[in-house]
Amino acid sequence: MNRASPLLAIGLLAACSGRQSPLAPAGDQAETLHQLFLLALAVCGIVYLVVVAALVWSLMRRGRDEDRDGAMRGLNRGLWATGIGIVLGVTILIVGSFLADRALFATRGEDALEVRITGHQWWWRIEYRVGGTARWIETANELHLPRGRTTRVLLGSADVIHSFWVPNVAGKIDMIPGRRNVLDLTPRQSGWFRGQCGEYCGMQHAHMAFDVKVEEPAQFEAWLARQSRMARPVGDSRGMHGQAVFARTCSACHAVRGTTASGRAGPDLTHVGARRSIAAGTITMSRGALQGWIAQPQALKPGTSMPAIPLAPADADAVAHYLAGLR
Ligand code: HEC
Ligand SMILES: [Cu+2]
Structure with a gap:
C-alpha cells in the first residue's frame, strides 16, 4: 500500500459532510432521503454480509465427506432461507421508499413561500412572489430561505435541461424547458449551503452553482425587503x-x-x-x-x-x- 492511500481515503470521507452534501441533512426533505439511504445501506449491507458468510462457510466444508441426503437437505434449507431473505429485504425497501415518497410530497399548508427559478446556461434567475400578489421580485444566483418554513420552488428552464439541487436541503429535480416542476424545501438549520446544477447542460455545467442562505424568518423578510427596492442612487x-x-x-x-x-x-x-x-x-x-x-x-x-x-x-x-x- 502506498503512503498516499490513507490520505486519499481521509480526503474522500471528509468530502462526505459539509455545505454541499446529502449526508449532512439540514432540511425535512433531505432528512427523509437520508433515512431512506440509511435503510437501503442497512438492507444491502446485511445481504452482503450473509452472502460472504455463506461463501466462507461452504468453502470451509469443501471436500468433506457427507452423505448425499444430508447435502440435499442442507441445500434445500439454504434455498428457502435465501427466498425468504429476498422477499423480506425487498419488502422493507418498497415500504421504506413508499413512505419516503409520501413524506416528500405531503402538502405543507397554504403559507408556502413561492419562488420561481429558471435555469439558464449557466446561471439561475430567481424570483420571489410577493405574498399572494402577481408581483415578483427578481434576483439571481443566490437563494435565501426562511428557516422552518416551506418554500415551494417552481422550476423551469430557458434553454436546455438543467437540474436543481441543494443536497443539504432536498433531493434534486430536473428543470425542463416548457414545463414547471415543483419542489418543496423546508430547511431546519440556518447557515450557508451550496446548490449545484445536477444535469450536464454544456461546457460550464460545473460552474453553474449558487449560494443558499437559510436564515431566521425576520432576517429573511428584511433581506427580501432590501431586494425589492430599486437600486440605491449613486453617491459619487x-x-x-x-x-x-x-x-x-x-x-x-x-x-x-x-x-x-x-x-x-x-x-x-x-x-x-x-x-x-x-x-x-x-x-x-x-x-x-x-x-x-x-x-x-x-x-x-x-x-x-x-x-x-x-x-x-x-x-x-x-x-x-x-x-x-x-x-
Ligand atoms: C450579451 C449579453 C451581456 C452583456 C452585453 C453583458 N453581460 Fe454580464 N452577463 C451576461 C450573462 C449571460 C451572465 C451570466 C454568465 C454566467 O454566469 O455564465 C452575465 C453575468 C454578469 C455578472 C455576474 C452576475 C452574477 O449574478 O453573478 C456581472 C457582474 C456582469 N455580467 C456585469 C456585466 C457588465 C458590467 C457588462 C457591461 C460591461 C455586462 N455584464 C455585459 C450577459 C451579458
Ligand atoms: Cu448543468
Whole structure:
C-alpha cells in the first residue's frame, strides 16, 4: 500500500459532510432521503454480509465427506432461507421508499413561500412572489430561505435541461424547458449551503452553482425587503461615471431596477454587490473580482454568454466601483 492511500481515503470521507452534501441533512426533505439511504445501506449491507458468510462457510466444508441426503437437505434449507431473505429485504425497501415518497410530497399548508427559478446556461434567475400578489421580485444566483418554513420552488428552464439541487436541503429535480416542476424545501438549520446544477447542460455545467442562505424568518423578510427596492442612487462621481458606462454597454443584457438598464438576457444586477459570489458561484465576490469578471468573462468561464467587452481602464474601474456599490 502506498503512503498516499490513507490520505486519499481521509480526503474522500471528509468530502462526505459539509455545505454541499446529502449526508449532512439540514432540511425535512433531505432528512427523509437520508433515512431512506440509511435503510437501503442497512438492507444491502446485511445481504452482503450473509452472502460472504455463506461463501466462507461452504468453502470451509469443501471436500468433506457427507452423505448425499444430508447435502440435499442442507441445500434445500439454504434455498428457502435465501427466498425468504429476498422477499423480506425487498419488502422493507418498497415500504421504506413508499413512505419516503409520501413524506416528500405531503402538502405543507397554504403559507408556502413561492419562488420561481429558471435555469439558464449557466446561471439561475430567481424570483420571489410577493405574498399572494402577481408581483415578483427578481434576483439571481443566490437563494435565501426562511428557516422552518416551506418554500415551494417552481422550476423551469430557458434553454436546455438543467437540474436543481441543494443536497443539504432536498433531493434534486430536473428543470425542463416548457414545463414547471415543483419542489418543496423546508430547511431546519440556518447557515450557508451550496446548490449545484445536477444535469450536464454544456461546457460550464460545473460552474453553474449558487449560494443558499437559510436564515431566521425576520432576517429573511428584511433581506427580501432590501431586494425589492430599486437600486440605491449613486453617491459619487466615479459611480455616476460607472452607471453611464453601464447604461451604454451592458444594459442590453442586464437590468438594474430604478435605472434605464432593463435587459433580460443576463442576471438582474440591482443588488449584485450584496451577493456572495459572481457568475453562479464561480468566484468570490469582491470589487476586484467584479472588475476581473467584466474584463475577462471568457477566461473565467469559457463559453459563457457574456462577451468580453473592451473598456478603457478608467471605465472598467468605474463600472466595477458602481456594481460593488449596488447592495
Ligand atoms: C450579451 C449579453 C451581456 C452583456 C452585453 C453583458 N453581460 Fe454580464 N452577463 C451576461 C450573462 C449571460 C451572465 C451570466 C454568465 C454566467 O454566469 O455564465 C452575465 C453575468 C454578469 C455578472 C455576474 C452576475 C452574477 O449574478 O453573478 C456581472 C457582474 C456582469 N455580467 C456585469 C456585466 C457588465 C458590467 C457588462 C457591461 C460591461 C455586462 N455584464 C455585459 C450577459 C451579458
Ligand atoms: Cu448543468
